[in-house]
Amino acid sequence: MTGVCVLIPGTAMAGWGPSGKSNGAKTVSSGTRSGSDIVSVVRFSGGTAGSGGSDGGNVTPVGDWSPPACWYEPRSAQEFSTYVEDMYDETVNAPGQANYAKSSVGEFRDTYKDGQYKNYNLGKADKGNWWVAVRDQTRWMEPEAQACDKAPFWVETGDTPDVPQAATPQILAELAYNRLHLPETEVSLAPANVTKVNLPTWAWLDETKFKPVSVTASLNVGGLDIRATTTAEPVSLRLEPGTRDAESFPASGECTFGDSGSIGEEYARGKAGRTPPCGISYLRSSGSGTYQLRATITWEIAWSGTGNPGPTRLPDGTFGSTQSIKVQEIQSVNR
Template sequence: MHAVTSRGRFAVAGLISGVLVVTVAGTASATWPPSKGSQGNTEQSGGSNAGTLVSKVTYSGSVRSHGGSTAMQPVTDWTPPACWYEPRSVAEFKDYVETMYTDTINTPGQANYAKAAVGQFRDIYRDGKYKDYNEDKANEGNWWVAVQNPDRTDDPAGWECSDLPFWVANNDAPGVPQAVTPKILAEAAYDAIQLPGTEVTLAPAKGTKVNLPTWAWLDRAEFKEVSVTASLNVGGLNVRATTTAKPVSLKLEPGTGDAETYPASGVCTLNADDSIGEPYAEGKAQQTPPCGIKYLHSSGNGSYRLKATVTWRVSWSGTGGAGGRLPAGTFGTTQDVRVQEIQAVNR
């Protein structure tokens, strides 16, 4: 089996007595594509560095930074994949194992049991079940290795990809449920989508009055479809998938029970022109907004914490005409709303 280090890398484990967990350098991992901005296109390719195999999946489109706080939260009991398997060439895999072995053996203070474990791991592919990493079959197949979703390094589901690297002949199925497919790429892309913050536009903008309807809407220039494409082209395998999220509703929670929402459910749905809510226009002060709030009591010297949550409908398309729906996702933030009493003048 494999263990997961604090950096989210799979390590050699279980090679002594079937239970020993050993953390070593140079294990398979996935590298997150760094974002160049809160919105806009980014692209990052994986690669192989000294002894480390990183995911070959590339992400492009509206990609959020690793560990960013704008991840969609699925509305159902579902999570994007924590790990999957990808192919590697014989040369790449040999470099990975040999460099991992050398680094571990030569690390000052490394425990003897760690050296023994990595030695046993190396022997499987060099001198044991396989010979010389199957170099004589380099054109006949690939090694398949486990990689981890880099934004889910603490997810226990990462242990599901527990098979040691295994050989798959060309045109044969890998035989594991987590072998990378367009759908797995689509689910990984779901995790990578950068969403806009959910601050809604309000009118009045700088504060409202008790019993005065406050209009709320989303900026159409910002709240539009966003997409991420995940691609993998390695070992003769060329697959890709594009995951697209579209805003479909806005839920308003006033931050106090002394308020009314429009509509009464607090959920403003998509209009015919794909907008949500309606911008305030002069002369509509006494009208009921299609999306908004009416506060019934002053916030005093403070403010109410209005929570705005957008629901996103998610679909995907991929290699070979594959595609479908993924669970809808939500993302919400809060903003301060100051509510004042209307001052009356007595004469």
């Protein structure tokens, strides 16, 4: 996995000092080493809906809720020992490395090697794991990412880590939420791109493109084997005309998905006198410019996983995009 940081001291980015507070971090991505980095043990799979591909984007939660910006994961005694020793060697031997960085990493190493703990608890390797704070690197400057500020700590096998945000199926489900990739929401219109004042414009979505999207997050280390699958299903489309001088169909502006998985109804010859089940009617010309029609889909999101056959609801999410609509006056001829 990319885009996460483990809060253990690095070289130029010294992190944990004797106080146990973080002032920096190293990039991580799986339980092995890559250069001087430890990689997160959380794995993700899935995440792209239908033919969304790279044209879509990530879901935005509705309301104030957001997925965790930091959490805690286990490391075996050997993994933790190897990481700290290598980090120490790289820091003290780095040309031009600041003395404060060497001192900080040295004090951190002493705590786990010859101080509060003895030799990284390698003699107890079969009885527990180290737990370390991890944060999403794409959010590492956010205040929420600094909340996991506890120095690496030992947890006996079978015990529950006494910290909030310790990796659980629920935490994995919320991390998977942040990796849901949803398809572009450009709607089909008739008339397309250019319409007339007071002329109903039909809107619909391709039912083959908007299917449920799932991401599975899994963690298997030190006897902990948990997973969670988070699934988003499209439930409605909101059309915002880009001007107050417009009428929406239905009046709420909210078009719902039908049993077939489609929204709205494709326009066909002979429907000109009908009101579209999903669409808009502009009441004023856009002049020499265009209106920006925004189409936003609401996705209902739930998860199931280890210990939770579910599904259990998470906050709804949205994803939308805009497209330009030119509205012209209907021309009349006087005789």
